[in-house]
Amino acid sequence: MKPARFAYLRAATTEHALEALHQGGGEARVIAGGQSLVPMLTMRLARPALLVDIMHVAALSRTDDDGARITIGAAVRQRALETRDGLAQRQPLLAMALPWVGHMQTRSRGTVCGSIAHADPSAELPLVLVALGGQVHLLSRRRARRLAAEEFLTGMMVTARAEDELIEAVSVPAIRPGTGYAFREISRRHGDFAIAAFAAVADERGVRLAVGGVAAIPMARVLPTDQALGDALDAFAWDLDARDDLHASARYRRELVRRIGGDVALEALRDQQARAVKEAV
Amino acid sequence: MSRHGPAVLDAGQRHPVRFTLNGRTVSGEAEPRMLLHDFLRHVLGATGTHVGCEHGICGACTVQIDGAPARACLTLAVQADGAEIRTVEGLAPAADRLSVLQEAFRTHHGLQCGFCTPGILMTLDALLRERPDCGEAEVREALSGHLCRCTGYAPIVKAALAAAEALRETDHA
Ligand SMILES: Cc1cc2nc3c(=O)[nH]c(=O)nc-3n(C[C@@H](O)[C@H](O)[C@H](O)COP(=O)(O)OP(=O)(O)OC[C@H]3O[C@@H](n4cnc5c(N)ncnc54)[C@H](O)[C@@H]3O)c2cc1C
Ligand code: FES
Ligand code: FES
Numbered sequence: 001m002k003p004a005r006f007a008y009l010r011a012a013t014t015e016h017a018l019e020a021l022h023q024g025g026g027e028a029r030v031i032a033g034g035q036s037l038v039p040m041l042t043m044r045l046a047r048p049a050l051l052v053d054i055m056h057v058a059a060l061s062r063t064d065d066d067g068a069r070i071t072i073g074a075a076v077r078q079r080a081l082e083t084r085d086g087l088a089q090r091q092p093l094l095a096m097a098l099p100w101v102g103h104m105q106t107r108s109r110g111t112v113c114g115s116i117a118h119a120d121p122s123a124e125l126p127l128v129l130v131a132l133g134g135q136v137h138l139l140s141r142r143r144a145r146r147l148a149a150e151e152f153l154t155g156m157m158v159t160a161r162a163e164d165e166l167i168e169a170v171s172v173p174a175i176r177p178g179t180g181y182a183f184r185e186i187s188r189r190h191g192d193f194a195i196a197a198f199a200a201v202a203d204e205r206g207v208r209l210a211v212g213g214v215a216a217i218p219m220a221r222v223l224p225t226d227q228a229l230g231d232a233l234d235a236f237a238w239d240l241d242a243r244d245d246l247h248a249s250a251r252y253r254r255e256l257v258r259r260i261g262g263d264v265a266l267e268a269l270r271d272q273q274a275r276a277v278k279e280a281v
Numbered sequence: 282m283s284r285h286g287p288a289v290l291d292a293g294q295r296h297p298v299r300f301t302l303n304g305r306t307v308s309g310e311a312e313p314r315m316l317l318h319d320f321l322r323h324v325l326g327a328t329g330t331h332v333g334c335e336h337g338i339c340g341a342c343t344v345q346i347d348g349a350p351a352r353a354c355l356t357l358a359v360q361a362d363g364a365e366i367r368t369v370e371g372l373a374p375a376a377d378r379l380s381v382l383q384e385a386f387r388t389h390h391g392l393q394c395g396f397c398t399p400g401i402l403m404t405l406d407a408l409l410r411e412r413p414d415c416g417e418a419e420v421r422e423a424l425s426g427h428l429c430r431c432t433g434y435a436p437i438v439k440a441a442l443a444a445a446e447a448l449r450e451t452d453h454a
Contacts, residue, residue, distance in 0.1 A: 001335070005292040008313035008359050012287055020289075031360075038316070038355040039336035050289065051313070053360060079349065103426030105340065105404060108349035109356065191425045 003041035010053045014060060014139070014168065020052045021164045022141045030054055030166060033077060033110035035102065036118045055111075060168065065090055071137075071171040078107040078115070078125075090174050092271075093132060093199055096183035097124045103191040113167045119157050119217070122193040124185065126153055127212035130220050131199035134172040140165040156216040177279055179203040180272025182264045186256055188247070195248045196256040200268035207265045214253045215240040223265055233258045233265075290359060300364045302327065303371030311358035318342045320358035321368065329369040329399050333428070340427030343400035344368050350404040350426075369399035372406060381451070382406055382444040391440035393431035401427050405441050413449055417442060 011017035021028050027049035031037055040046040054060055060075040063084060070091055072081060078101050081087065081094065088095035101107055101115065101124050115125040116136060128134075129149040136152040138145050138161060152160050161167065180202040185194045194213040201208045210220035219240060223232045237257035242250035290296045295310035298320065309324035316335075321327045321344070333341035335354045342353040345367040372380045379387065382405055392398045401424065408415060408423045420441045424434060 002316070002319075003314040005312070005314055007292040008290040008357065010287050010359075010362075031357075034355050034357070034360065035337065035352075038357070041314070042316070042336055042354075049292070051357075055360075103340075104408075104423055105343055105350045105352055105426040106337065106355070108346070108351045189425060190422060 001042055001044060003038075004044055004047050006041075006048050007050045008053065009050060011057055014057055014166070017052050017054050017057060017166055018139065018141050018164070020050065021166060024050045024052070026163045028052055028163075030074075030117070032074060032114035032117075033106075035106045035110035036114065036120070054166070065174060068174060069171045070094075070174050071169050072112045073169045074111065074113040074167055076112055078102075078110045078112055079104070081112055082107060091132075091172060092175060092181045093128050093183060093201070094172065096181065097128045097197075097199065100124050100183075100185050100187075100190075100194070100197070113170055116152070116170050117159065117161065117167050119153055119155075119159050120193065121156050121216050121218070122195075122197065122213040124194065124197055124212065127197055127199050127210055127218040128183075129170060129172065130212075130218040131201055131208065131210035132172040134170055136167055137169040137171065138162075138165045139168040144168075150217075150220075153217040176203065178272065178276060180268045180270065180275055182267035182271055184260055184264045184267075186260060193247075196253055196260065198261050198264040200264045202265075202268040202272040207268055209236070209261055209265045209268075211236070211240060211257055211261060214242045214257060225265070225269060229262060229265070230258075233262050236261070296359060298358050298362045300361050300366050302366050303368060313357065313359050315358045316354055317344070317356040317358050317361050317366075318353035320361070321353060321366075324358075327368055327370055331396055331399055333396070338428070339397070340400045340404070341397055343403045343427070345403050345407055348407065350407045367403065367406075369402055372402060380406075381447050382409065382441070385440040385444035385447065386437075389440040389443060390436045391432065392437075397427055397429040397431075401429070401437060405444070409441070409445050409448055413445065413452070415445060420445075 029048035031051040031053050055075050060073040062073045064071045082098040134149050135146045182200045185197040187194050197212040199210045206222045208222050212218040221236050237254040242253040244250045290313050298311045299308035318332050321330050331341040333339035337352050337355045343350050344353045347365050
């Protein structure tokens, strides 16, 4: 199939894009990498009147690292972040998860913020955003606001973004001393969407395990690391309210949460210990 | 340019699109909704790029946009305006000579019907340029973005690794 008709605007500045979104209301739509939107246009699941291309706005193409936070602009492609010098040292979880986002042929176009905006329940980047306690920076002609990942992601492909709002950037805390990270994904083939994906962060507060692909949005919980871990994982698995679908049964997904979820939590703890040793020398 | 910047390209009307195709400047007209593969094939007559699923899954339409492999079917022609595009037509160094990678596909039977081949070549060409030392795992990961119904992939992997080795040797020579 071919897309239905729409108009196209290549925005030159952020203000230019915001003005077009303001004027267009629900009929205008941002196009970033197009890796999720263009298939929806082709299948006519989306019928916007105007597409606002933000990829040529220089101000949105930056990744800033101020030591404490890494802020990723709306026009930063997944591949650009994946190949950024020192990413694995500055935020290991992003470096671990990015190779799992689709294929090299989609990461070359797709953006980090576009994946957050799309809010697919199996997507890796929303999972990482939840695991790290990241923020979504929203901007419109009316206001600027920042939402925590969990406030932004409200349901399966549903977010708190208003029609005239642009995700200007997303930000995550940079690596902190004494913190460990782990990531694992279960899918049929590399590049497929996850049947279940796990990201864990171990720090002085304990291990926080985030699970994607099971509930409508990625969910995180702090888990005990003693013999109570098994029961806590079992309760978490049930609370995620897993669905049956073409790819896997709900029961299989719960079992993945119990087994792989537990492994990933422990892996983050081991990573924390290994990094502590390295930091000590 | 309007007060705020470039003007809106109206729906249902054709607009000029210009980019570099395999080193040559080309231009044509496209409605905003026209996808890059249709622009290449129907407007420019460059039919080397194939089209399968038209929603990003099969990899048949893969071209290089500004040096990186990407799906033509997930790119609007108007988005490609000003870009540098490379397609399978740009691989052979001369009309009667294949590239090292293409020659390796011939030697190792890396194709049967050839439907998937242009896309796979564009991915592997970029991979071998970026990662001259790449091994089997990287080749297989890059190929995960392509479907081939004929070969079972093993001969494609073999061809890619042979081409990588041949390219490394010519670099050392
Ligand atoms: C074959 C294939 C496999 C894939 N596999 C995976 C996978 O395994 N994991 C995964 O996570 N993704 C996967 N994807 C999707 C991923 O490639 C997309 O890049 C991502 O989901 C969307 O990013 P984008 O920049 O391409 O956004 P677009 O497609 O341009 O936009 C997606 C949506 O977000 C909105 N949007 C985009 N940017 C903004 C912004 N800054 N502000 C407000 N709204 C915005 C758009 O209006 C649209 O509704 C796959 C895609 C394909 C084609
Ligand atoms: S035709 Fe583009 S990926 Fe199948
Ligand atoms: S050679 Fe026929 S699809 Fe690959």
